[in-house]
Amino acid sequence: MSDIIRRDPRKAWIARNRLHPEHASVLAELGMGDAQPTQWMGPNGVMRKDPHRVGFIGPAGIKRIDRSGVQGAPGQVQARSTAAQDTRTTVLIAEPAFHIVVVPDMAGGRLSAHDRDLLGLARQMADKDASAQGAVVAIVFGEQKEDSWGEAGIDRLLQLRDVALEGYSPEYRIAILTAAERELKPRYWLLPDSSLGGGDLGRRLSVRIGERAATQVWQVDMESETPRCTGRGAAGRQDITRDLPRVLLALAECGEPVSDTRHEAQAIQLQQPLPEQLVRIEDLGAVAVDPASVALSEAEFILSGGNGVQDWDGFHQAARVLGATEGASRVAVDDGFMARDRQVGATGTWVTARVYMAVGISGAIQHLQGIQSCDKVIAINMDPGCDMIKRADLAVIGDSGEILSELVKRVDGLKQENRNVA
Structure with a gap:
């Protein structure tokens, strides 16, 4: 009898496919199970590694790979992940040498991705000088829903809850920021250059305090002898570099959001x-x-349908009840279910919604490119292994028609309860 090792290619394929229904049983049959090593010698003498079993989840929710060789079985990976969560560095600044003030947009009462990028940039600027530790101060207006100020990199939080600040009140806000300028004497002011209010407020502030603001900033260089910044000019066709002023109006992705530290976010007045x-x-x-x-x-909430939507009347009804703007994948548009201007993706419209709900969309690369700037992505799909499910922050596996129908019933019920209470 031959002593050549025979392998079942089908079982080997199932062992590699974590989504296969027979995955667990085949692993047990092959004697791998939970004790499957992170690396092993293949049949050709080449060392194989399982990328899904190497690494741990860092404090920012990003998978990190430890190349020191101390990681092994899944139990060790889980222990490392838990430890990383528990040991996230907490930074306390008792007596800051200077202040960097950020005025976020706070759209919807929460820090947007743009706001967090801005806070990340402020954090880099505050921590640049090791001999003189600076504090990042956030000034927010009105009642907010945000509860993760410290995780965003904020050392001091000045929250002003005057009722008059809830609506459009640029002159009143500028008067308050001018008072903060006199009292805090910040080294830099950072505001988002957006249409949500930050762009207008920043330009008003620069005129009030007599500073020539840098607008459309996407890069700050603190390494040079004289700090400089680079911003977009000529309708985005040209970069303009200049010395760093005290007032910066920055674009999204101007900096990396804070992920590895937690800050005090001490309330001040x-x-x-x-x-x-x-x-x-x-x-x-x-x-x-x-x-x-x-x-x-420009939509903040988009309900987008794809090839998996069978009941388009129910889809339109759900969009009306939820108050969502309708979108669609290219397949749905090509099939005539939605107009061409409703197509989302690299070949359609790039969207920046706060909430993007994809119904029956598998997630082609062009579509995923078009939604990469969305804050939260919700996916409803029958296929748990599709790319949209992997991209989603919240995934629901099931029939889209039934799920949307149940969602509409619940929303209608809540609206009826609110009317009865009123």
Whole structure:
């Protein structure tokens, strides 16, 4: 009888495929199971490594690979992951040498990805000088839903809850920021250069305190002898580099969000009373807008349908009830279910929604490119192994028609309860 080792190629394939229904049983049959090594010698004498079993999840939720060789079985990986979560560095700054003030947009009452990038940039600027430790101060207006100030890199939090600040009140806000300028004497002011308010507020502030602001900033160089910044010019076709001013209006991805440290986010107050409210501008409140008329590039909540949607009437009904702007994959548009201007993706519209709900979309690379700037992605799909499920922050496996129908019932029920209470 031959002593050549025979291998079942089908079982070897199943052992590599974690999503196969027979994966666990085949591993047990091959004697691998939970004790499967992270590396082993292959039949051709080549050392093989399982990339899914090497590494641990870092404090930012990103998988890290330890190349020191101390990691082994899954139990060790889990222990390392837990330890990493528990040992996240907490930074306390008792007496800061200077302040860097950030005024985030706080769209929807929470820090957006743009805000976190800005705080990451401020953190880099504050920590650049090891001999003089600086503190990042965030100034926010009104009641907020955010509860992770410290994780975003904030050392001091100045939250102003005056009712007059809930609406559109640029002159009142500038008066408060001017008071903060006199009291905190910040080394730098950072605001998001966005259409949500940061761009307008930053330009007003620069005029009020007599500084020539740098706008559309996407890069800051603190390594050179004279700190410099680079911003977009000529409608985004040219980069302009200049000495770093005190007021920066920065674009998204201007810096890396804070991920490895936790900060105090100590609440502070201005020593002087707030300036008197200016009433030359009256805020009449938000104007109701039909979500169907909102352009995809400006929508904050998008319900997008793909090839897996069978009940398009139910899909449209769900969009109306949820108050979402409708989008679609290229397949749904090519099949005539949605208009061409509703197509999401690299070949359609790049979207920056705060919430993107993909229904029956498998996740082609062009589609994933188009939603890469969305804050939260929710996927509803029958295939647990599709790329959209892997990209999603929240995934629901099941029939999209049934799930949307149940979601509509629950939302209608909540609206009815609110009407009864009122």
